[in-house]
Amino acid sequence: MTSPRKHALEVTLDRRVDPQKASPRQTASEMAEAAIDWLGSLDREQRVVAHYGVPAYNAEAEAERRRWFYTPTDHGGLTIHQQSPAQQRAAMRLVATGLSMAGYVTVATTMGLENILDRVEGFIARFDRERGRDPGLYYLRVFGEPGGEQPWGWRFGGHHVSLNNLIVDGVLVSTTPCFMGADPASSPLLGEVLNRPLGRVEDMARELVRSLPPELSHRAVILGKAPSDLVTANRTVVSDGDQVIPLVGIWRDEEFPDKEEQAKLQAVSDAFDANCGLTPEDHVQVAYRTVPKGLPGNAMNPSQRELMFALLKSYFDRVPSSVSPASDYDDAALDNVHFAWAGSTEPGQPHYYRLQGPRLLIEWDNTQRDANHAHSVWRDPEADFGLDVLARHRARDHA
Known part of the structure; x- marks a missing residue:
């Protein structure tokens, strides 16, 4: 059987491909490569938190995959704080594969707004955390084996961000729910202009x-x-x-x-x-x-x-x-x-x-x-988290 790493590398998107002409399969390939690299950089203790079971074939993992939040709570996964700088870079590379450039800039800006909100609120501890407004408390978790034969996915979330992606048969089939927020929604920049993500x-x-x-x-x-x-x-x-x-x-x-x-x-x-x-x-x-x-x-x-x-x-x-x-x-x-x-x-x-x-x-x-x-x-009210595709996948496997 082809290993997940080898499979993912075999279908990796050529870096010269015009992203405007990429397909859902090519995007999924980029995700698989980035996810494998990130997981490969983690130690055993980190992987216990970062890596969950296969969607649709592990009830506990599937229930967890479908939990999402936009408050400053535990979103589930490995936080930015729990990673070295190199691991953080690999994590953000995976996040970027699921976003356009504008989407990535918006998410990165939203994360940075935690610093602004901290000042607005007077730099106080909140929500039973050492630092309530914390740009390091964004969580990444991978479900299943990236690039493998079974469905897999990943979730990235924290205050005002929730990205949920599912890949089935090597194709990115779902990107919803997709949440983005901003607090403050409007804040001043130098030159008398406003930052309004x-x-x-x-x-x-x-x-x-x-x-x-x-x-x-x-x-x-x-x-x-x-x-x-x-x-x-x-x-x-x-x-x-x-x-x-x-x-x-x-x-x-x-x-x-x-x-x-x-x-x-x-x-x-x-x-x-x-x-x-x-x-x-x-x-x-x-x-x-x-x-x-x-x-x-x-x-x-x-x-x-x-x-x-x-x-x-x-x-x-x-x-x-x-x-x-x-x-x-x-x-x-x-x-x-x-x-x-x-x-x-x-x-x-x-x-x-x-x-x-x-x-x-x-x-x-x-x-x-x-x-x-x-x-x-x-x-997608009918098929958030790719539930329609997962159902067809299970039916095919059990036919």
């Missing part, structure tokens, strides 16, 4: 909703108030009727060992929910539904449709072009994408939006910290 992702949606005439705006704006967070949160599977999960519920462990710290988190969570002011009826109104809410693309004029496509592309462009679904969104596909907004349309005010269509769910919110704390996620 997700600025255009916010601005294009606002431009779209404000471009709508009253009769269409009424359909797009589903609620005058914004929920305190993403409606579907970090659920493994999204379901009809899902509502906002309080912040305190989006952590790996139910409670911190330090009861005082747990009480602080509960107070912050309660304040977020109170500030948004949603009634039970409001939560129902903004809840996720399998039948999309909002304004469909077929009701928009050409310039609005063009703007909606640009907004979609700002999410799809997070990943390498070889696996971006942007080219699938022709006029017929755009007809079936619904755009929904909640909250104020004024800049600087709390707001939320959703883009939803067949095998598509995008959510954005910027409500916390006086609307200077952004969350955004791209999901």
Whole structure:
């Protein structure tokens, strides 16, 4: 049997290949090479934390693979802190294989924002950690054997980052959920300019909703108030009727060992929910539904449709072009994408939006910290984590 290392090296992407012409198989090959190199650099103790079982054939590993977070909690895996500089470089090389250049810059910037947030909050310890806002607490974990015959994948995550990738039969088949956030969403740079890692992702949606005439705006704006967070949160599977999960519920462990710290988190969570002011009826109104809410693309004029496509592309462009679904969104596909907004349309005010269509769910919110704390996620409600491909793979193996 061909060893995983040899198999991966045999199919390694030629460095001269134009990345714009790469295929999902070539991208998976790059991932396999990078993952093998990273795992090979680790000692036995590190590998116990960094390397888990084969997806779909190890129930514990598969359950862990499908857990994801965007809070500053334990995301599962080997942290940047736990690695030498050379290992960190190898880890970030693997992360880069799953992102476009713009996506990589955004993730790296988000990690760096932890230093800014630490200053904003007064350099205090938080969340039962020695350093609550810590750019070294980003976690990488590989599932299965990279480049081998069985499915394998990897996850990278920390505060405001969650990247989830699955490879089956040597092809990158899933890149969702894909979460990116920014806190602060806007902060000053020298020369009186602003650092806004997700600025255009916010601005294009606002431009779209404000471009709508009253009769269409009424359909797009589903609620005058914004929920305190993403409606579907970090659920493994999204379901009809899902509502906002309080912040305190989006952590790996139910409670911190330090009861005082747990009480602080509960107070912050309660304040977020109170500030948004949603009634039970409001939560129902903004809840996720399998039948999309909002304004469909077929009701928009050409310039609005063009703007909606640009907004979609700002999410799809997070990943390498070889696996971006942007080219699938022709006029017929755009007809079936619904755009929904909640909250104020004024800049600087709390707001939320959703883009939803067949095998598509995008959510954005910027409500916390006086609307200077952004969350955004791209999901496939039918097949996050590549569950559809894994099911077919298992069925084939047991046929």
